[in-house]
Amino acid sequence: MKSKSSFLNTLPFHIFFAIFGLSVALLFALTMIYPYLDTCFCAELDDQEFSDYENKISTLITNDHLNQILSGNKISVEGFENQQLILIDEDGKIFGAKHNEHAFIREFIYYHPLESKPFRKNLYNVQIVGGFSVDFATNIEKQITPYKLYFITRVNPQEKMLSYIFTHPRLVILILMLISVPLLCWYSFNITTPLKNLQIAANTVTLTNFNPDPKLETKGIIELRRVGKSFNHMISSLKSHISNQQSLLSSISHELRTPLTRLQLALALLRRRVGENAEIIRIEKEANRLNEMIQELLLLSSQKLNCHVNHEIFPITEIWGDIIKDAKFESEQRHLIFNVKQFIGKPQERHIKGNKVLLRRAVENIVRNAMKYAKSEVQMSIFMKDKYFCITIDDNGMGVPDDEYENIFKPFYRIDEARTRETGGVGLGLSIVENVIKAHFGHVWAMQSPLGGLRLTICLPLWITI
Structure with a gap:
């Protein structure tokens, strides 16, 4: 049972059967049952048909x-060999019909009052045409009496329906569209x-x-569930x-x-014991660098794992204000x-969604990096670029x-290495910046600064574009 259910929910089954096979099957099913459902549709006789029936009626009276x-x-009348003739008097009495035929004849009369014009209607497996008003002298009463005349023909309703549908290609296309479009919508939704x-x-x-999403394994067709x-x-x-x-x-930390503590x-x-000397200062400096490296390494790892935590929406000015x-x-x-050059109008009205603490730390990192290597000048520019706001830090360092x-x-x-020993640092600052900015769908890059040193630029999307 499980195997059968799995097959019914596969992609090939949906494409072939649900879309093509089911559409055609419903078309034929509609063709088969429509004649039994359509008990209210009546068709008037055209002028030529009405004239032909009038001529036949004259022959019957004569x-x-x-x-x-x-x-x-x-009786058997030339041109009406397959038709049964029914007469109904003013009192509603039926002549020429079997007892089991009275029901659909009265149903026809219900939809066709005696005073209306003749018309044609299919009822189940018979076609009734009438009623024609006829007046003739009966052998019983010896006087002219008014009657209603009906012609009944046995038909195959499905054959007539199929013939009608397939002789009208536009109707076939319309029916297939009416059937297939809902199926396609349902199928598209499932995918x-x-x-x-x-x-x-x-x-x-x-x-x-x-965090895994259980809906991925329970919704949709089986192929997508497996994915x-x-x-x-x-x-x-x-x-x-x-x-x-x-x-x-x-x-490891x-x-x-x-x-390190023992050292x-x-x-x-x-x-x-021995006092201050160059060797002790050097050992202390390297020990402090090692301690800083451990802290930075743990910070980088923690950011990669938990950057999505504590996201909030806040004005972009809160990133660089303090x-x-x-x-x-300093x-x-x-x-x-x-x-500082600020080119954004009303920046307090623009917002970003993210981790405020990490974004502040990233901006502070590149600012301090510029101040560390600058000879005499640092320039900070804040501006908009498309749907991003950008911060550029320039220095006139090496x-x-x-x-x-x-x-x-x-x-x-x-x-x-020589400059690193002079300025300090363990080489993780910009790596942390890149990790934070990319986690917020932003970009960070470096290039030569117009001031002669390094230019670092970060761009972050506003929260409505995330």
Whole structure:
């Protein structure tokens, strides 16, 4: 039973049977049952048909065939060999019909009052044409009496319906469209909805949200369910892998901090014993760098795993407001020029959705990076580009070679070891910036600055475009 149900929900079955086969089957089913459902449709006789029937009726009266009907005799009239003749008097009495035929004759009369014009109607497997008003002298009363005359013919309603439909190609196309369009809409919904859910799940993964979505395995056709199941399995495996990596980094950090703490304690004892000297200062500096590297490494790993946490919608000014104040104060102490150019009208009315703390840290990182290497000037520009807002930081420092612009975002990458020892740092700052900006669907890149040093630019989408 499970195997049969699975087959009925497969893509080939939907395409072939549900769309093509079912459409044709419903067309034929409609053709078969329509004559039994259409008990209200009547067709008037055209002029030629009415004239032909009038001529036949004149022949019936002339040859006294109608009196034979009243007497209960069966007659055969040239041109009407397959038709049964029925007479009904003013009192509604039926002549020439069998008892089991009275029901559909009275049904016909119900839809065709005696005073109306003759017309044609199919009732089940018979076709009735009438009623024609006839006046003739009967053998019983010997006087002219008014009657209604009806012609009954046995027909195959399905054959007539099929013949009519397939002789009108436009009608065939219309019926097929009426049947297939709802099926196609239903079929499209069954495909597009799981695909949309899969797209949403993929987007959440880009936000480092590694939670499987059960709907991917229960909604839609079986092929898409299998894809959803594989996708959820991939997410679970990825989440497990990252969790193991995080645990490994935490364990390594813990193991490294223990000998590092002992080293710092031994260094303090050595300083107390022998006093301050160049070797002790060098050891202390390297120990501090090692401690900073461990902290930065754990921060980078934590950001990659939890960047999607604590997302909120807030004005873009909250990203750089306090950073600019701190940078101006610090630049004055270091005798640097720090200029800010803001080209966005009413920035407080523009918003972004993301992690405020991480975005502030990313902007602060590139600002401090510029101030660290600048000789005398740092310039910050804020502007709009399409549906993104961008922040550019320029400095007049030594700059970076053209072939190193992409490398500076790699973890632990340092261009000049001598300059690193002079300025400090472990080579993780820009890597953290890139990780945060990409997690918010933004972009970050480096290039030569017009001031002569390095230009770093970050662009982030406004929240309505995410």
